[in-house]
Amino acid sequence: MPGIPVNPTVLKELQRQLNQELSASHDYLSLAVWCANANLKGFARFFKQQAAEEREHADKFMDHLLSRGQLPEIGAVKAPRGEFNSIQEAAKHAQAMEQKNTVGVNSAYEAAVRENDLPAQVMLQWFISEQVEEEDWADEMVDRVQHAQSPGGLAQLDRHIERILREEDN
Numbered sequence: 001m002p003g004i005p006v007n008p009t010v011l012k013e014l015q016r017q018l019n020q021e022l023s024a025s026h027d028y029l030s031l032a033v034w035c036a037n038a039n040l041k042g043f044a045r046f047f048k049q050q051a052a053e054e055r056e057h058a059d060k061f062m063d064h065l066l067s068r069g070q071l072p073e074i075g076a077v078k079a080p081r082g083e084f085n086s087i088q089e090a091a092k093h094a095q096a097m098e099q100k101n102t103v104g105v106n107s108a109y110e111a112a113v114r115e116n117d118l119p120a121q122v123m124l125q126w127f128i129s130e131q132v133e134e135e136d137w138a139d140e141m142v143d144r145v146q147h148a149q150s151p152g153g154l155a156q157l158d159r160h161i162e163r164i165l166r167e168e169d170n
């Protein structure tokens, strides 16, 4: 179906970022099962929710492409990292992933600006704000797990982590 034409460079960036969101979803699933296996049920629920949110992000890219008459290209998703030595390491992995995702969103936006693609710019502005929030909770998670070194402290953090990090949203 024809739609508002998309510059090839912008199209490539949108397809790439769509797949980066799917890959992030996969990564969060892996983090969720690792946490569940480590009896960190609060962290597990939080990461599983993140996995669902990343799928919704991918949906936004798919909807945008479809609205513009472009076929979304769903690529292969690389196996995510499954082993972590500690929750500290797992939290840092999530943080690094979000930082990479910000780079990806920014790169797509910069292409949309260069090519004067106004609809893509508007769509991507939502993602730019979203990444500020995502990096904010990831930084807080890393900080809090680093300060919860005792088993008791970690168990208590696990009980409250969802509420603590959700309060960062909205």
Ligand SMILES: [Fe+2]
Residues within 6 Å of the ligand: 021, 024, 053, 054, 057, 101
């Ligand atoms: Fe995302």
Ligand SMILES: [Fe+2]
Residues within 6 Å of the ligand: 024, 054, 098, 101, 134
């Ligand atoms: Fe994210």
